[in-house]
Amino acid sequence: MQREIKLKNVSPRLIRLGRKIIEYELRQSRRARCLRITIHPGGELSATLPQGMNINKLENFIQQKTDWILRKINLAKKRKPIMLLPKSSRREYLEKKEEARKLAETKLKEFNEFYNLDYRRISIRNQKTRWGSCSRKGNLNFNYRIVHLPEKYLDYIVVHELCHLQELNHAKNFWILVAQTIPDYKEIRKEIRNL
Numbered sequence: 693m694q695r696e697i698k699l700k701n702v703s704p705r706l707i708r709l710g711r712k713i714i715e716y717e718l719r720q721s722r723r724a725r726c727l728r729i730t731i732h733p734g735g736e737l738s739a740t741l742p743q744g745m746n747i748n749k750l751e752n753f754i755q756q757k758t759d760w761i762l763r764k765i766n767l768a769k770k771r772k773p774i775m776l777l778p779k780s781s782r783r784e785y786l787e788k789k790e791e792a793r794k795l796a797e798t799k800l801k802e803f804n805e806f807y808n809l810d811y812r813r814i815s816i817r818n819q820k821t822r823w824g825s826c827s828r829k830g831n832l833n834f835n836y837r838i839v840h841l842p843e844k845y846l847d848y849i850v851v852h853e854l855c856h857l858q859e860l861n862h863a864k865n866f867w868i869l870v871a872q873t874i875p876d877y878k879e880i881r882k883e884i885r886n887l
């Protein structure tokens with residue numbers, strides 16, 4: 693039986709690899725010419741299916757690589773997190789606050805040359821669980837710990853909040869907007885969650 697899948701859709705699927713059932717992310721690509729398997733830094737598996745190719749062919753291909761895939765996933769899971777953020781303290785917050793503000797302002801300015809949106813106040817906060825937020829009034833808030841982030845994560849966080857000025861939710865249009873300047877936002881988002 694042929695399973696029907698929507699184009700350009702990214703969806704989680706299950707596949708048996710040896711004695712294990714593994715979840716993988718199915719990606720459809722119009723540009724891809726051949727099958728591609730990726731094991732991400734957190735050990736997640738994704739596979740790219742070129743347009744017009746049957747999914748059974750892809751899953752056969754994945755199963756042929758079972759040993760290699762399982763070994764890679766195990767290795768990725770054993771690896772320590774890419775970086776550990778220092779524990780936040782009130783003192784560090786006060787020390788780094790202005791540095792964080794300057795960084796956020798610079799990045800906002802840079803990306804807003806592209807997006808050209810209106811924002812009001814920028815606040816730097818000491819939060820445990822959020823990197824940033826955007827209020828309905830158009831104020832942008834960032835966690836002071838952005839000063840510790842590699843640039844690609846910082847860029848993503850700034851663009852994410854900037855795009856909320858136009859799209860307040862996380863619906864499709866929001867991600868389309870983000871992808872205009874951060875095409876690999878999906879990977880980055882996953883990596884940030886692992887921090």
Ligand SMILES: [Zn+2]
Pocket residue numbers: 852856862
């Ligand atoms: Zn958001």
